[in-house]
Amino acid sequence: MEHAVAQTHQDWLIRVAEIFTPFEEDLFRDLGVRRLVKSLPNGMRWVQLENPALLHESAALKFLRWKLPLEHAWPCQPQRMHGFVEKAASTLREKFAQRSPQAVVVGALDPSPAGRYYRTLASNLRGRALQMFEHVLQGAHATEQQDPERMSLFVHIGSEGLFAGMATPRAAGGYFPGGTKFIQQAGDAVVSRAGAKCVEALHLVTCFRPVPNAGSHWLELGASPGGMTRELLDRGYQVTAIDRAEMHASLIGHPALVIRRMAVADFPKPAANFYQALLCDMNGDSLAAIRQVVRLSAGLQQGSLVIFTLKTHGQSSYAEINALHDEVIRQSHPLRHLSTVHLNYNRMEMTIFFEAG
Template sequence: MSNTPWLIRIPDVFGAFAPEILAGLGAALQKRLGGDYYLARLADPAALQDSEWSIFTGWNLPVDHAWPCCPQKMDGFVEKAAQGMLKKFGDRSPQALFTGPLQPGAPHPYYKHLATNLRGRVLQLFPSLPVAEVEAQDPEAETLFCLIGKEGLYSGMQSPRAANGFYPGGTKFIRQSEAISRAGAKIAEALHYLKLHRPGLPAAAHWLELGASPGGMTAELLNRGFRVTAIDKAALDSRLDRAEGLTFVRADVDAYQPKGTFDALLSDMNGDPRSSLRQVVRLSASLNPGGLIVFTLKAAGADTPQEMLDLMKAAEAFARASGLSLIAKTHLTYNRQEFTFFFEAS
């Protein structure tokens, strides 16, 4: 086992399978932390990048510095914690420092505010760090991440790509109070995640969206300045009536024959994932060279992690045999029992 403990985030939707997932990673559990976090030792830390079981982990971090305590009961916690982090990491030249709560969805924002205050104090003590904005990070350069909760402080350095997210804990909170559907947050997070692996699409890029109704993803893409051709046999939400940049084709995806070309293709269709992927492959012929594909693989029919892995392997093999190149795959914070694949059309 490695000497350094690791903070591994297993999304709540897979919580019942956590012992099996940790075993698949070669991890020995030490302690459960926060909502989704597991402090564990790994036989081989490379498993977090290389093992097929890593798909069930949302985020990970080597814990180079831990302070088990109850911050709410400790006088001067922020100052003491900041001094401790300076002593541990001050000479390691991270590109940035970002902090967050161990339980981001907690109803009381105490630890979110505490994380913000700690970051402010550490930045006063540290030498100037070159990156201030989360998504301005170099995906391959090391960042100092710190998570705080009622169990204490846990921090370490790792590149965003290796950690599987730009944000501490991997989560970007996306407000949904006025959204047409939860799917809007899903594509927003997917586009943030994609920056770990390739530059974002240019302004006014043209998306082909399959199974668009009721239009949550459509609205998010339009709000980002993209053009969208949306296909569905059901109507879109009335808030999208006459939306600028939108072309809506009311038709079954199976019968749709595209006119023209597109820069990206999006599929979040329900139903049999094999059928959905066949339509994605068929319509990928309408993408410009190097076109992006964002595909949600629905795994609701798979009851165990191994069945999910088998489904993903089959989908990946079919896509590869059909000329699609895999860029990345992950379980997004806003996914349920489903996985997001990013492909490039050759």
């Protein structure tokens, strides 16, 4: 049989950030990985799970960038194959059209510049698949317009072949195959790389809830030099930025920005409902940081979004990171924990989304 299909739901594609590869053994144990079938580029792993029902309960989940049931695998060499796009699109239609995905999203396994050939191939395959799926696609065809709670067909291609499955963007970990979103920061206006983290967090949080309305007032803790502040201001938000250190010169005097150069602990508790969102990227002790977030969340409107960077530099093992994370969640009461993710632009840290009230 030319198409090696017939993968069961025991087969999954998971993506582990490079920074966590030293913990791969712990992750696989917690996830109940029975067998590593194949290592693919960019931290993607084809694994077989003992009990996929437990995947979404696992402490390991927050270390994964992407998790997709692998329902169709076609190990082949697309570059050498005549008519790959046509064959692949017909097979996808045959296998998945009757399940009416809301979108067909195709991406290269290797999204780096080296994977350029496959990015072009992915775009051609997506174009052809969209024509073939036209009769079943409901609503949003654009990648970023997917409903986070409806099933999409995600397809990965690379020199190793084609790998596809259906999941909601929320369950899989994003709107793009592999969970990758390339963030274009605005050239000379870049204040710090942390800005990309903020953009990615605002993108990914929509898997769980809407972003705050334009004009909302953010309280930002640990804001200097101001990469995130810049991104918030560019989106039409007001910001009160607190940091002991100075903000970048380009931000000073911005009409929607109030700068408080001080220790966060000295910032007085705000009046109720004063802010509509809170961002904390303070470095140092994450438990001290979450205590400040909880104290200052008294000034948040009910339902406000809180984005918290969990800094894990001091934790050298998988168990230590999990223990710190769980303690931060425990101490975050009365905030409501929505999700913990490891962003492409996170290093030895994770991003936690909470809601106030």
